[in-house]
Amino acid sequence: MKSGSLVFLTAFVALAFSWTGFVLVPQLQLGRLEAAKTVPAGDAYPVARSGQARQGAEVYRSLGCVYCHSRQIGQQGTTVEVTLTSVGTNAANVLSAIQKAAPHLAATASLASVPQVLGQVADTALADDAVTAIAEAGGEATVAILPDGPDIRRRWGRRRSVAQDYLYDPVVQPGIRRFGPDLTDAGATRASAEWQLLHLYAPKTVVPDSTMPGYPFLFVERKIGKTPAPDALPLSGTFAPPDGHEVVPTEEAQALVAYLLSLRADAPLYESPVTPPPAPATNGVAVATK
Template sequence: MNRMPLLLTGIFLTFFSAWLGLVAMPYIHLGRFKPQVDDVTREETPPPFSGEALQGATIYAANGCIYCHSQQVRPLEAGADLERGWGARRTVARDYMRDKVAYFGTSRTGPDLSNIGARQPSAEWHYQHLYQPQVVSKGSIMPAFKFLFEKRRISGQPSADAIKMQPPDEAEPGWEIVPTREGKQLVAYLLSLKRSTYPLPEAPEETPAK
């Protein structure tokens, strides 16, 4: 091929067409969501994250939770997500408008976390699970995140946020295990993940046939 202008224009145009279709169009279509505001209570859905939960999202990213956990509930016709009880409805684009970065995920070596805050509402459960996953969930291959906790000597009263350990990881007498600041932020984020628990007009609830 010796017609250089043709080659260069073609290289540009093929790419530009995809850029328009897969970057510019999604931006126009999905880039400017506003929350749904209730007429009476003025409550906004999806609700904003707390500051602590937003910090927690960076801990979620820093430790690569995304490499095993997704955050998306597929509709009934596209998978067994609803039947597994991972949400009351599919997630839609607007559910993610409060996220700085969305962790949709591509792997389910672990279960979906879109609604983990509703499915496991206890902070205590999350702390124990992060500290000793195999004890809370037998047979799990999730790694322990002990570095999100510190072991310290009890001076005076035990701390209110010390976690109740189960064997074989019980703290020795006189010692306690408390989550670090990062640990608390991560759990705050996990507890705030309730993506398809509130109604949105574009996403009606779906009931899987039993």
């Protein structure tokens, strides 16, 4: 290269290409993304966070949580599961209907008990065929879309993360490290504020072999007044404060926990379908989907 202008031209062209591709095009494609509707319920998604949770997002950013915790779920494929919920009046009829519509589902079907997971089919069209056939025979069946992959089996999220999930985050931090677990669905798997506060104060109180540092500076240790504070942490053993003292969370800690509890990403969307678990009975407890 003989002249400076040629150097600049090369650099300009190369960088302009990549700027167009990775900055301009995503902005045009996703920059004006609007809230979506869940499928099939039709609720608006995502929902804006409460004021306290928004403050908590600032604490999350300021403490650099992203340097250990990602917030993005990957997915490797989806399984479609058909569940027989009722055999109606004529069980044999239903069985033959299943045999006709999806022979491999009938192989294990005993019809002795309902609801009963019949098995997995290749896609939703086949599942719908089976459900229609069962319905015609007088029975009832449901279809569940179950995303799969290590992240989902770890119960870090119910489906892969999509652009919608981050729409209302002031600072988007998908994170690239998992020195700690992914927090996409932290609000669902660890729904107890007390657990979250204890974990922030001294992680080993609730996860004995945790590698996370505690954040005692988000708490105040003080003398117990006339009555113990209602939000004092229930600490015992080596973590307990000296006698006559209590550990209470500061506003920052409360906000951070409110934010962590607001982390949910299980809304079924068109671009990332998932069938939510049937009943809220499992709320707050980590349950493997499979």
